[in-house]
Amino acid sequence: MIPVQGYEGQKVAVLGLGRSGLATAAALRAGGAEPLCWDDSPEGRARAEEAGFACHDLTKPGAFEGVAALITSPGIPHLYPTPNKAIAAAMAAGVPVDNDIGLFFRSWASPEWDDFDTMPRVVAVTGSNGKSTTTALIHHILQSVGRPTQMAGNIGRGVLDIDPACDGEVVVLELSSYQTELARALTPDIAVFTNLSPDHLDRHGGLGGYFAAKRRLFSEGGPDRAVIGVDEPEGAFLANQIATAPEDDRLIRVSVSRKLGDWGWSVFARKGFLSEWRKGRQVASIDLRDVTGLPGAHNHQNACAAYAATRALGLAPRQIEAAFQSFAGLPHRSQTIAEKGGVRYVNDSKATNVDSAAKALDAFRNIRWIAGGLGKEGGVGALKEHLAHVRKAYFIGHSARDFALELGVEHEICETMERAVELAAAEAEAGDTVLLAPAAASFDQYPNFEKRGAHFIELVEALAG
Template sequence: MIPVDGVAGEKVGVLGLGRSGLSAARALREGGAVPILWDDNPAARAAAEAEGFETRDLGAAGAMDDLTLLVTSPGIPHLYPEPNRVIAAAYAACVPVDNDIGLFFRALSSGAWDDLETPPKVVAVTGSNGKSTTSALIHHILSEAGREVQLAGNIGRGVLDIDPPGEAGVIVLELSSYQTELARALTPDIAVFTNLSPDHLDRHAGLGGYFAAKRRLFAEGGPDRAVIGVDEPEGRYLANQLATARSDDRVIRVSVGQKLSGPGWIVQARKGFLTEWRKGKQVGAIDLREIPGLPGAHNHQNACAAYAAARTLGLGPRQIEAALRTFKGLPHRSQIVAERDGVRFVNDSKATNVDAALKALLAFDRIRWVCGGLMKEGGLAALAPGLPHVAKAYVIGREAAQFALGLDGVEAEVCTDMGTAVARAAAEAEPGDVVLLAPAAASFDQYDNFEKRGEDFAAQVAAFLGS
C-alpha cells in the first residue's frame, strides 16, 4: 500500500466504494486521515463499515462542513453531463475534489524515496485504444529484463494498493480519461499517448473535452519523455506542443500509418517491421510479423509505443525484441484461445466500438466474424475497409437482425446467441481461417461486461472443439 501523506488528523470524504474508492480510503487511513465514506449502494456501505470505516451521506446538508478534501471514484461524473449531487455539494462548500490518481502522485512526491540512489519512475499510458496492451507490454518487457516493475491504474492493481517501489523501481499506470481529467497531481516521468477516437463523449461534452482530459497527462506535469502516437491530428498537435525543436528527443513520435522522417526520435512500424530512428539514422529494427501475441497494425502500434518507453528506461533493442516474442497478449484483446486444423480462434471481446473492431478485422486475411451486441451511435459504415477480410459474419445480440443489415456486401447469418455463432463459424471454417470475436458493440444486452462475453466465447470454442 502507498500511504497518503500530509493528511494526518484531517477528515477526508471518499465517494464511491468500488476498487479505487476503498483503496483510497485505506491509503488515507494509513496516512493518518479520518476517511468518511459514501456510496449509494447499501451493500457497499455495509462492506466499508465492516472494515471499520465511518459512512455518511456526503450529499446531505452540512455533510461537507468538516471535510478538507473529497476523493471521488473515476466513474462518477463531476462536470458533464452533470455533476453528481455529492460533488456538486463539495463545489458549493469549496471542498477540493481529487481522485486516487492524484493522491498517488501526491504520495510519490512526498520525499519518502529521496534516500534511494535511483528513485522510482512512473510510466503513464493513456489513449483511446491499445492502452491496456501497451501498459501490459511495457510491464512484460521490464519484467523480462529483470527490472522491478508494477502494473496498476485502470489495469492490474489499484494505484494505491501497490507495494512501495524500491531502488530503480518502475510503476506502469494505465490511465483512462476519467482518471486523468480530475487528478490534481499528474507527474509521470514518461507519458504515452497511443491514439484518439471518439469515446465517452457524453462524459466529456464532445471530442474536444475528451482530448483535453487526455492532454492533461502531458500538460499538467511535464513528463521527462513523451511517447506520442501521431497518426491522428490530435497526436500531431500534442507532439508539436511538447517539442521545442524538430530535433527535440524528449518527444518520441510513433506511427503505423505514415512514414515519418526528420532529425527527432521516431519509432514506426511499416509492413510489419518496427524501426527506430534517431538524428535521421536507423538504430534498431524488429520483425513483428511472426510474433503471435501482437497480430495486426493496431498491435504493432502498441509494440512501437512500448518499445519507445522501454528505450527511454535504458533497455536495448535486442532485450526488447526477446520480450516481445514471449508476450502472450491480454485476455479479450486479440487473444488466441484455441487452434485446430489450421483454424485459429481469437477473442477480441474488448473491441466494443467500430474503430477497435476495424483494427481487429484488418489484422487477419480471412475471417469468420462473430459480431454484434448493443449498437453504439454512428452506425457501422466505418467498418467498410475491413469487410473484404470477412468470409462470413455470425451476428449475436438482441439487435442481431438490425446489425446484420448494416454489413453491406457481407454474407451474414443471424445467430443471436454465442453458442450458435461459434458452432456455425467453426463448422464452416477452412484451414487458414480465423474465427474472430470482435463485436463492434457493447455487451450489456446479453452480458454484464465484455469480459463475460469473451469468457463465453472461449467456453463455446472449447465445447465445440471437445465435442
C-alpha cells in the same frame, strides 16, 4: 499500500466504494486521515462497513462541513452529462475534488528514496485503443530484464494499493480519460499517448472534451519524456505542442502509417518491421511479423509505443526484441484461444467500439466474424471499409439486426453467443479465423466484456477438434 500524504488529522470524503474506492479509503487512513465513505448503492456501503470504514451520507445538507477534500471514483460523472449530487455539493461548498490518481502522484515519493541509488520512475499510458496492451507490454519488458516493476491504474491493481517503491523501480500505469480528467496531480516521468478515436463522448461533452481529458497527462506538470502516436490529428497537435523544435528528442513520435525519419527521435512500423530513428539515421529494427502475441497493425503500434518507452528507460533494442517474443498478449485483446482443424479462434471481446473492431478485422484473413451486443452512438457504418477479409458475419445481441442492415455483409442473425460459435465453427474451413470482435458494449447480455470473452472461450474449448 501507498499512504496518502497531506491529509493527516483531516476528514476526507470518499465517493464510490468499488475496488479503487476502498483502496483509497485504506490509503487515506494509513496516512493519518479520517475517511468518510459513501456509495449510492447499499451494497457499496455494506462493503465499506465490513472493511471497518464509517459511512457518511454525502448527499445530505451540510455533509461537507469540516471536510478537507472529496476523492471520487473515476466512473462517477462530475460534469457531463450531469454531475453526481455529492460532487455538485462538494463543489458548491468549495471542497476540492480529486481522485486516487491525484493522491498517488502527491504521495508516491517518500523520505526512503534518499537512500536509493536509482530513483523510482512512473510511466503513464493513455489513449483510446491499445493502452492496456501497451501498459502490459512495457511491464512485461521490464520484468523480462529483471527491473523491479509494478503495474496499476485502469489495469491490475488500484494505484494506491501497490507496494511502496524500491530502489530503481518503475511503476507502469494505464490511465483512462476518466482518471486523467480530474486528477489534481499528474507528474509521470514518461507519458504515452497511443491514439484517439471517439469514445465516452457523453461523459466528456464531445470529442474535444475527450481529447482535453487525455491531454492533461502531458500538460499538468509535464513529463520528462513523451511518447506520442501521431497518426491522428490530435496526436500530431499534441506532439507539436510539446516539442520546441524538430530535433527535440524529449518527444518520441510513433506511427504505423508512415516513415518518421526526419525528427530527433521516432519509432515506426511498416510492413511488419519496427524501426527506430534518431537524428536522421536508423539505429535499430525489429521484425514483428512472427510475434504471435502482437498480431496486426494496431498491435504493432502498441509495440512501437512500448519500445519507445522502454528505450527511454535505457533498455537495449535486443532486450526489448527478446521480450516481445515472450509476450503472450492480454486476455480479450486479439487473444488466440485455440487452433482446431486448421481454424484459429481469436477472442477480442475488448473491441467494444468501431475503431478497435476495425483494427482486429484488419489483422486477420479469412474471417468468420462474431459481432454485436449493445450498439454505440454513431452506428457501425465505418466498418464497411474493413470487411474485405470477412467471409461471413454472425451477429448477436440487441443490435444484431441493426448491424446486419447497416453493414450489408453476408451474415447470419444468431442472437446468442452459443449459436454464433456453433455455426461459425461448423462453417469454418482450414485457414479461417473465427474472430470475436463485437464493435459493441456487452451490457445487453453480459455484465462486462470480460464475461463475454470468457463465455466465448468456454464455448470454443468445448468444441470437438
